[in-house]
Amino acid sequence: MEVATSNSARRVLTVFFVVLVLFLYLPIAILAVLSFNDGDVTFPLQGFTTEWYSRSLSNPSLLAALRRSAIVATASSAIAVTLGTLVAFALVRRRFVGKSVASALFFSPLVVPYLVFGISLLVLLTAFDRFLADSTGYVIGLGLHAVVIGHVVVSLPYTALTIIPLLERLSISLEEAAQDLGAGPWHRFRRVTLPLLTPALFSSFLIAFTLSFDEYAIASFLAGTQATWPVFLFGQLRVPSQLPQLVAVSSVIFFASLLLVLTAEITRRMSARRYGEAFASRGLA
Amino acid sequence: MATLEGAGSPVAVRARRGGGRSTLGLLSGPLVWVVLFFVIPVGFIAAYSVGAVSLFPTDSGVLSLQDWGHFLGGGSIYLGLFWKSIRISLTVSLVVVLLAYPVGYYLALCVRRRKYVLLLLIIAPFLTSFLLRVLAWKVILGEQGVLNSFLSWSHVRSPDDPITWLLYGQFAVMLVLAYVWVPFVALPIFVSLENLDRSVLEAAGDLGASRWRTFVRVTLPLSLPGVLAAFLFVFIPTIGEFVTPLLVGGPSGYMFGNAINNLFTGALDWQTGSVLALFMLTVVAGLMALFGRFLQVRSVATG
Numbered sequence: 001m002e003v004a005t006s007n008s009a010r011r012v013l014t015v016f017f018v019v020l021v022l023f024l025y026l027p028i029a030i031l032a033v034l035s036f037n038d039g040d041v042t043f044p045l046q047g048f049t050t051e052w053y054s055r056s057l058s059n060p061s062l063l064a065a066l067r068r069s070a071i072v073a074t075a076s077s078a079i080a081v082t083l084g085t086l087v088a089f090a091l092v093r094r095r096f097v098g099k100s101v102a103s104a105l106f107f108s109p110l111v112v113p114y115l116v117f118g119i120s121l122l123v124l125l126t127a128f129d130r131f132l133a134d135s136t137g138y139v140i141g142l143g144l145h146a147v148v149i150g151h152v153v154v155s156l157p158y159t160a161l162t163i164i165p166l167l168e169r170l171s172i173s174l175e176e177a178a179q180d181l182g183a184g185p186w187h188r189f190r191r192v193t194l195p196l197l198t199p200a201l202f203s204s205f206l207i208a209f210t211l212s213f214d215e216y217a218i219a220s221f222l223a224g225t226q227a228t229w230p231v232f233l234f235g236q237l238r239v240p241s242q243l244p245q246l247v248a249v250s251s252v253i254f255f256a257s258l259l260l261v262l263t264a265e266i267t268r269r270m271s272a273r274r275y276g277e278a279f280a281s282r283g284l285a
Numbered sequence: 286m287a288t289l290e291g292a293g294s295p296v297a298v299r300a301r302r303g304g305g306r307s308t309l310g311l312l313s314g315p316l317v318w319v320v321l322f323f324v325i326p327v328g329f330i331a332a333y334s335v336g337a338v339s340l341f342p343t344d345s346g347v348l349s350l351q352d353w354g355h356f357l358g359g360g361s362i363y364l365g366l367f368w369k370s371i372r373i374s375l376t377v378s379l380v381v382v383l384l385a386y387p388v389g390y391y392l393a394l395c396v397r398r399r400k401y402v403l404l405l406l407i408i409a410p411f412l413t414s415f416l417l418r419v420l421a422w423k424v425i426l427g428e429q430g431v432l433n434s435f436l437s438w439s440h441v442r443s444p445d446d447p448i449t450w451l452l453y454g455q456f457a458v459m460l461v462l463a464y465v466w467v468p469f470v471a472l473p474i475f476v477s478l479e480n481l482d483r484s485v486l487e488a489a490g491d492l493g494a495s496r497w498r499t500f501v502r503v504t505l506p507l508s509l510p511g512v513l514a515a516f517l518f519v520f521i522p523t524i525g526e527f528v529t530p531l532l533v534g535g536p537s538g539y540m541f542g543n544a545i546n547n548l549f550t551g552a553l554d555w556q557t558g559s560v561l562a563l564f565m566l567t568v569v570a571g572l573m574a575l576f577g578r579f580l581q582v583r584s585v586a587t588g
């Protein structure tokens with residue numbers, strides 16, 4: 001007997017699942033369809049056009065915002081992956097006093113509302129600028145660097161959490177074997193550990209990248225005059241004539257980030273499975 | 286800790302006590318970053334909220350709990366706004382858990398093949414454009430929006446009589462927030478049900494319990510930690526929400542987060558804003574202290 005569900009309950013749950021998937025994807029699909037509408041973002045459809053897409057490509061402030069977001073996302077995820085790797089190594093491979101405190105500290109940004117974190121950083125950076133202006137007459141100001149700083153903090157838990165499971169599966173025997181064969185610590189890391197970790201690093205980079213590229217709350221406080229894409233998008237939503245273009249670009253970004261996320265997830269799962277098989281068959285387990 | 290079944294023994298990860306200095310070396314970069322840009326800023330607004338530092342000429346500059354007393358004593362509109370936001374967030378969290386639980390149950394206990402693909406199908410929207418997903422509803426619910434223009438086009442309603450209550454109100458805020466967070470909490474619920482020992486369910490069946498009774502007396506209680514985790518994972522970010530109310534909330538959808546945002550970007554009363562922000566953080570920290578042990582941070586990133 002199937003203990004969890006009867007056949008009829010299973011059918012009900014299947015229907016519920018399908019309805020929920022429709023509920024999740026239909027609004028986005030509607031938006032994507034309307035981005036090709038030759039008119040306002042409303043029904044009934046007026047005809048097919050790619051005008052909004054071509055117009056957005058010749059909108060300099062829109063392109064500038066996209067470029068800023070690309071810069072911020074690349075920089076913050078590169079830093080977050082580096083720091084996340086260090087955190088993962090310390091938490092998986094080392095025993096030390098205060099480990100639970102350290103891990104609570106690194107993962108706490110997961111449960112702090114972005115609004116509170118964003119304004120905290122805004123207040124601190126403003127205070128620091130005051131201090132700098134008083135003592136040196138020079139200010140740093142807000143901008144993309146401030147957004148990068150904030151995005152690294154909130155991406156770090158995600159990158160560390162993506163790398164940790166793989167590192168746990170990665171037998172230390174391989175590194176010990178390299179050591180026995182005379183490899184120094186750096187050589188060992190560079191030639192043995194790093195190549196094995198690459199899939200996890202790749203997928204954590206993609207996750208951090210999509211998180212940063214899409215992040216509005218923190219960026220809205222820290223970007224200053226250098227609006228990133230979500231900040232620009234939010235500011236332009238009040239201008240009805242801009243809406244079709246924004247919807248067009250957003251749809252492209254949605255499908256691009258969907259692709260990135262799927263790639264990240266598939267890479268992670270495939271590599272985890274491959275390690276499992278490799279270790280079992282070679283008797284390293 | 287993840288283990289692999291291979292050659293009869295799990296992979297032993299031999300954690301080393303490899304010298305305190307090198308561990309500190311590993312952690313120094315991340316520690317400096319998180320302390321400098323996370324711990325200190327939060328500590329700083331705490332100090333700012335009691336007037337220990339002052340940034341603007343309008344700041345009190347005197348160490349006092351006056352702003353706190355004013356706020357907590359109900360002397361401002363903000364405490365009432367806070368309770369309203371709590372109500373909205375609780376409703377949203379409840380709705381989201383009720384929607385996500387059947388999905389987690391279905392994927393964990395009914396689907397045998399491709400369950401991770403289906404799970405990814407549910408989760409994927411969460412990791413993509415948040416603003417676009419809010420925007421979609423703005424376009425759908427508006428007076429000249431997709432829904433109303435569809436209704437008038439299909440002659441269900443006259444074009445002069447659109448449904449106006451859809452957008453700009455608490456309904457829209459709650460609908461959109463639920464929409465945004467369902468994908469995220471399907472994961473912790475799925476994980477808790479997936480880790481359930483099936484033999485316990487079989488035992489309940491063997492002892493004569495019906496499926497419904499098995500669910501109510503065995504499955505549901507055992508999955509409650511996951512449900513609670515899911516609840517917190519929605520409640521915490523939605524209580525700090527200000528973007529969704531700005532886009533679809535209108536005046537009646539205004540939340541506590543909007544007040545904080547406004548104090549920092551519009552009204553420029555940073556000191557009061559710090560009081561409110563720190564209060565929100567204290568509430569979240571209190572929740573974490575009470576229920577934090579049910580939160581498996583891992584379920585955020587690993588299926």
